[in-house]
Amino acid sequence: MAGDSTAQPRAAARREPAPGRLPAEVTSFVGRRQELAELARLLAAARLVTVTGPGGVGKSRLALRAAARAAGAFPDGTWLVEIAPVQDRLLLGHAVLEALRLTDGTARPPLDVLTEHLAGRRMLIVLDGCEHLVDACAELADTLLRALPGLRVLATSRAALRASGEHLLILAPLPVGPVGPGTLPDAVQLFADRARAVLPSFEVTTASADGIAQLCRRLDGIPLAVELAAGRLRALSVEQIDARLNDRFRLLTGGARTALPRHQTLRTTIGWSHELCTVQERLLWARLSVFAGSFDLEAAEYVCAGEGIEPDDLLDLLSELINKSVVLRVEASCDPRPEDGNTCGVRFRLLDTLREYGLQWLRAAGEEQRLLRRHRDWYLGVATWGEVEWFGPRQAETAERTELAHPNLRAALEFCLAEPGEEQLALLLAGTLWFYWVGCGHLGEGRHWLDRALALDPEPTEARAKALWVTGYMATLQGDLLTARPALEECRRQALDTGDDRALAYAVHRQGCAALIGDEPARAAELFEEALWHYRTIGELNSNVLMAMFELGIAYLFQGDQESGEFWLGQVRELCEEHGEQWAYAYGLYALGYSHWMDGEVRLARARARESVRLNHLFHDLLGIVLAIDLLALLETEPTGPGRPGDLREARVLQGAAHRIWQAVGKPFFGSRTFNGPHRRCEERARAGLTEQEFTEYFDRGARLDLDAAVRRALGGDGRAGGPGALPGPRPVPPAPQPSPARNS
Incomplete structure (x- = not known):
């Protein structure tokens, strides 16, 4: 033979990979600044990073943008491997070879070919859409990263790969609010950008911004859903799209034909997750x-x-x-x-x-009805246990836990009201939540649910009696005596007819509240005394009983009988400290502040009122907050010492802040002349000492303060309770044995 030419196996046609190229973006990239920065940090620190999140949230788009930005750190390229089209895990390695433009005709395993060809290279591989082959992708990434120290892998998946060394970036939907002057949430900006592709003249105006933001909120800020909705502007207005969202899976179709099938409609996007x-x-x-x-x-x-x-x-x-x-x-x-x-x-x-x-x-x-009933049962239990724990050292935690459950409590109430045979449970649930409606600033919503429940079932049951006194109580606090008095009288009559001593005690108690804001303090005191007798007779002691003592104390103060008033307020404070109760304690502090003002003890009155504001703010109790702020406004008009006059401007600021809060409660001062007395006196002093312009200007300044800003202002401007003279809260006590739910009132 002319030369010894040993035949080589026809294999491994070495075609060195050129530096990788990512697909060019065909639409603008909106938002995600923080996420891009965090992803860049992760890619610099970790060799395997996975972007996870629900379907349509923009994982692929974010990963590709981050990979493009990081390209300079990888001289051998950034490469995209689309995993979604690969259905057989055995073909995964071949798909990677193809994406990296490597060919091999041997029978060697693809991973062996990859580790040989990529040895010594510094590159980034993007594995996009791993969720349906998550185990295979995890194995692939782990094998390559162990063999190739210059390699980094950026994956996108609805599920974490759970491979060694994996770092996760969990991608949330786009922000959907709030809309402010000159600022639009990212979801609204995305909608506007995609809308202009359909309607070049489309603009987000001051008038339309809130409607678009509402639409984006209903779409959860999911970029795919927002883009599909914007595409519907060819035939529908924003308002029409919003109105049709109840069937969002039928409405949100028509994605780009070149998009992956799972991204062409919202239903198939979510269905892809379902199949996994x-x-x-x-x-x-x-x-x-x-x-x-x-x-x-x-x-x-x-x-x-x-x-x-x-x-x-x-x-x-x-x-x-x-x-x-x-x-x-x-x-x-x-x-x-x-x-x-x-x-x-x-x-x-x-x-x-x-x-x-x-x-x-x-x-x-x-299964829907069965699950809704179980859901209803659980949240009736949440309400019942919350009522039990409201009286004691866990009040603040109970308030927060009930706030977290609020959307589900609404759903449970709606189910009870809509389902035949559930009317008594609707009354029970709405009435049991009195502590939340009253103590956490939801008077209007509580009235809504109770009015609906009472209209459904007139049967004189314990649940109806409770709903009646709770309705009367809340209507009284709103200054609506035309509703309160008939409801409380019906509760009293039913209690007498049925021998319901507990309902009778509550009805009489709340009739006393109606008399108090009806400017009948003497009659109110009689009713409170009677209610407290009933409470003692049945062995009732809870926050309602403490409030009866507070209200009796106020009734005596309004009659000028400070000795009797302070006796009952002292009882409130003593019992609150004994049981770790803070909500009724805050009202007691307001009343003690009022009493100190009557005695001319301005410094002590201010400390009491400020502590009342602080505690009521813990519960978001708007009524307690506004009463104490209005008292603080009056105290600002008092001299603080010889030659040290009060601050009339600050008094007007606090009056303005209180005015804004009253709008969210009901009638200012319940429509009561007696409760309005300190406010009127403050107003008269300010009008006498300020110019008309100052009188109006400083009130308007206060009226522009939101709730948190108003509270900070009332507490001395720094958000803390009052500095010198501030009072501690009730002493904490060890948790008592859990009371039985059977003692619910």
Whole structure:
């Protein structure tokens, strides 16, 4: 042979990869500044980074933008590997070879070929859309990263890869609010940008901004949903799109033909996530759709376990749904309860879009009514236990926990009102929540639910009696005596007819409140004394009883009998300190401040009133806040010492701030001349000492303050209670044994 030419296997045609090129962007990139910065930081620090989040949230777009920005750090290129078209895990390695423009005709495993060809290179590979082959992608990434020290991998997936060394960036939807002068949320900007592609003349105006923001909120700020909605502007207005969102999966279709199939409609985007779930995960997804807003693990276990889901399996299933970006983990700030290990710190929620999809499956399975009843039962328990714990050292925690449950309490009330046979439970639930309606600034909403429930069922039950006195109480606080008095009289008559001593005590008590704001302090005192006798007879002691003592003290003060008034206010303070009660204590401080003002003890009166503001602000009790701020306004007009006159301008600022808060409560000072007395005196002093311009100007300044700013102003401008002379709250006491729910009032 002329030369020894040994035949080589026909393999590994070496075609060195040229520096990779990412696809060019064809639409503008909106928002995500913080996320891009965080992703850049992660790529600099970690070799495997996965961007996770629900379908349509923009994971791919963010990853490609970040990869393009990081390209300078990778001399051998940044490469995109689209995983979505690959359905067989055995073809994954071949797909990577193809994306990197490497060819190999041998029978060697693709991973061996990749590690050989990429040895010594510094490059970034973007694995886009890994969720349906998550295990295979995790194995691929782990193998390549161990073999190739110059390689970094950026993945996008609805579920974490759970590979060694993985760092996660959890991508949330775009911000949807608030809309301010010259500032638009990212979701609104995205809508406007995509709308101009359909209607070149489209602009976001002052008049239309709020409507567009509302639409984006209903779409959860999901970029895909926002883009699909903007595409509907070819045929519909923003208002028409919003009106049709009840069937969002039918409305939001018509994505770009060149988009991946799973991104062409909202239904297929969410359906892609659904297909990635196991049968049990799908079942849990459907059952979780009965929750409105966030929920905790205990609620999910009670409502969703059983009949196909073992209680012991629920946590693992929930964790998988979180991992697949179906359920979002939400941090809440409620304090832990160390004696039983429970905490409000971790909660969960479904985006409305995912919730609606799950609800369709729940209905198809015929489970909706059963799950709604379990949901109703759980939140009736939340309300019942909240009422029990309202009297004691856990009041602030109870207020926050009930606030977190508020959307679900609304859903439970709506179910009871809409479902035949649930009327008594509607009355019970709405009445049991009196502590939340009154103590946490929701008088108007409480009236809404109670009015609807009372209209449905006139049967004279304990639940109706309770709903009647709670309605009368709240109507009184709103200054609506035309509603309050008939409701309380009906409650009293029913209690006498049925022998309901507890309802009788509450009816008489709240009739005393109506007399007090009706400027009949002597009659009010008689009724409060009678109510307290009833309370003692039945052994009742709770926040309502303490409020009866506070109100009796005020009734005596309004009659000029300070000795009797201060006796009852002292009783309130003593019992509050004994039981760790803060809500009634805050009202007692307001009344003591009023009494000190009557004695000319301005410094002590101011300290009491400021502490009342601070405590009421903990509960978001608007009524308690505004009463104390109005008293502080009067105190500003008092001299603070010889040659040290009061500050009339500050008094008008506080009056303006109080005026704004009253608008959210009801009639200022309940329409009562007696309660309005300090306000009138303050106004008269300010008018006498200020020019007309100053009188109006400083009031207007106060009226522009929001609630938090008004509270900071009342507390001395720094948000703390009053500096010198500030009073401590009630002494904490060890938690008492848990009372029985049977003692609910």
